[in-house]
Amino acid sequence: MAMAAIHRGPDAPIRRHHxxxxxxxxxxxxxxxxxxxxxxxxxTAPPVATGPTGNAATAHPExxxxxxxxxxxxxxxxxxxxxxxxxIQATTLxxxxxxxxxxxxxxxxxxxxxxxxxxxWTYLDSEVSDQRIHQGYERMAVHAGLLSRVSAEFGVPPQIxxxxxxxxxxxxxxxxxxxxxxxxxxxAYRSRRPAFFRGELLAALHILDKGDIPLEKMRGxxxxxxxxxxxxxxxxxxxxxxxxxxxxxxIWDSLPDIFASTAHFVAGIGWRSGESWGQEVxxxxxxxxxxxELTITKPIAEWVRLGVxxxxxxxxxxxxxxxxxxxxxxxxxxxxxxxxxxxxxxYNPSVSYALSVALLADRITGGAPIAAAWPRQEVxxxxxxxxxxxxxxxxxxxxxxxxxxxxxxxxxxxxxxxxKTLGEVPDGFVTKHVLDALRHHxxxxx
Ligand SMILES: [Ca+2]
Numbered sequence: 319m320a321m322a323a324i325h326r327g328p329d330a331p332i333r334r335h336h337x338x339x340x341x342x343x344x345x346x347x348x349x350x351x352x353x354x355x356x357x358x359x360x361x362t363a364p365p366v367a368t369g370p371t372g373n374a375a376t377a378h379p380e381x382x383x384x385x386x387x388x389x390x391x392x393x394x395x396x397x398x399x400x401x402x403x404x405x406i407q408a409t410t411l412x413x414x415x416x417x418x419x420x421x422x423x424x425x426x427x428x429x430x431x432x433x434x435x436x437x438x439w440t441y442l443d444s445e446v447s448d449q450r451i452h453q454g455y456e457r458m459a460v461h462a463g464l465l466s467r468v469s470a471e472f473g474v475p476p477q478i479x480x481x482x483x484x485x486x487x488x489x490x491x492x493x494x495x496x497x498x499x500x501x502x503x504x505x506a507y508r509s510r511r512p513a514f515f516r517g518e519l520l521a522a523l524h525i526l527d528k529g530d531i532p533l534e535k536m537r538g539x540x541x542x543x544x545x546x547x548x549x550x551x552x553x554x555x556x557x558x559x560x561x562x563x564x565x566x567x568x569i570w571d572s573l574p575d576i577f578a579s580t581a582h583f584v585a586g587i588g589w590r591s592g593e594s595w596g597q598e599v600x601x602x603x604x605x606x607x608x609x610x611e612l613t614i615t616k617p618i619a620e621w622v623r624l625g626v627x628x629x630x631x632x633x634x635x636x637x638x639x640x641x642x643x644x645x646x647x648x649x650x651x652x653x654x655x656x657x658x659x660x661x662x663x664x665y666n667p668s669v670s671y672a673l674s675v676a677l678l679a680d681r682i683t684g685g686a687p688i689a690a691a692w693p694r695q696e697v698x699x700x701x702x703x704x705x706x707x708x709x710x711x712x713x714x715x716x717x718x719x720x721x722x723x724x725x726x727x728x729x730x731x732x733x734x735x736x737x738k739t740l741g742e743v744p745d746g747f748v749t750k751h752v753l754d755a756l757r758h759h760x761x762x763x764x
Contacts, residue, residue: 390420393507397516401523410527414499424496424504427540433701435725438645438670439692445485445674446681454484454682464574468561472581473591479577481679482547482584482665490546493570494539498522498551502542518542521551530558530567537570545569547580557583587664588657595662595676596640596655598629598688607648607744608734611727612655612669615639621654629689645669647747651690696749703753709763710756711736 388396398411458465458480465476480489487493502522505515522542526533538544542551549558549569558567561578568575585591601610602625609616609624618636626642628634634654643659644652653659653673662672677688699707701723708721711732719728730746737744740755 441670451681474581477679486548595658647745710760
C-alpha cells in the first residue's frame, strides 16, 4: 500500500501487502500496508491484511501517552475536540462516530509477527504469477490511452503504475474490507503506536469532511490503507488527485483518479523519468560479496570493472549510482538496482516487494523471466532460529546487531566473516547450514 509505513527492518518478514513509505511522513515512519480489496464483489472476503508490520512499533516506540488510561468515551471526546480544532465539521464527526466499533481483529493483526519470513522466491511466485502477468498485460492494452496520458504528465511509465496496481490490490480485486474509521480508531486508541494512527485517523476524517468518499465506502486494510493502490489517509491527503474532474478524489472506483494519484505519489517520492529500476546481472566468481548491499552504491562503470555483466541484452551502461542485490546469496539471482528501485521501496520498504513491482512491470511489457534459479531447497529459519543465529554470531564477537530476528546489513556482515572462516563464499545469506555450523562452533546461548 502506499502508506507511510512503519518499517520493521531491512529484511523484515513480509506478508502480502505493504505500504509505501513517504519521506513526507514527518514522523519518519514508513508504514507497510496491505492492500485491501476495493471491489464490491469481494466485499465478503476476509482481508488479507498485511498492514503495518509489527516491528515498526519496536523500532519506533511511542511514549506511553496518558490518553491510554482514558476510557474510550473520554478518549473519543478528546479526539473529536482535536478534530474540530483542525476544522473538521461536527456533522462529519457525528456521522463518522455514530456507529463506531472497536475491532479486536485489527489489534490481533497489528500484533502478529509471522514465525517464518517468506523466502523471496515464494513471495515472487505468488505476487508475480503467470495470471497476474497476463492480466497486467491485458490491462495495459485496455487502458492504454489513459495510462499514456498519466504517464506523460507525471513521468512514471504505464507498466510501473499497472504493477503497483497489480501488487497492491490484484488490480482492484483485493483492497481490504475494514471500515477505515473503525480500524484506525481501534489502532489510535489501543495499539502500540497511538500517535501514528491518531494522525492517520484525523487524516481519514479530513477526507470524509471534504466529501471525497462517503463513510460507508471508506474501506481498506486493517491498517487503514485504502483503495486500489492502498494509500493511507495521510498519503491520500498529500497525493490523491481528482483526474476525472468529478469533484472527488476517488481511489476506490475511478481508474483515472487511481492511476494519476499513484503516479503523482511515485513521482513525489523521487521516480526518475526515463530510467529503469535496474536489471538482472551475473556476478564473477571473485565478486567482493561485502559490496552486495543496498547501502553500497557505485557508478555502473565501477560495477562493470568488478566483473558484473548483464544476463541478457546489451552490456551494462548508464550513469548514476547503483547497488548489487543478491537476495538469496551467491547461488541465486543477482540484480543491479538503480535509484528507481529505491523509489519502489519508499512505497513499501521491502526488497521482496520492490522486486515484485519491478519484475511484474518488466514481464507485462514482454520482459523475460529471471534467468538464474532461486535456491528453493533452502528452508527458511524460524524467528527463534534467526535470534539464535544472531546470538551465536555475537558470541563469536562478530557484532551482528541486536538479536531481534531481523536479518539486516549488520547480521549479513557478521555472517560473511563467519563464512570466510569456513572457507565458504561470503555472501551473507542466512541458511540452515550457517546456523548448523555456528552451533558446531559456539556454545549454546544462555
Ligand atoms: Ca474524481
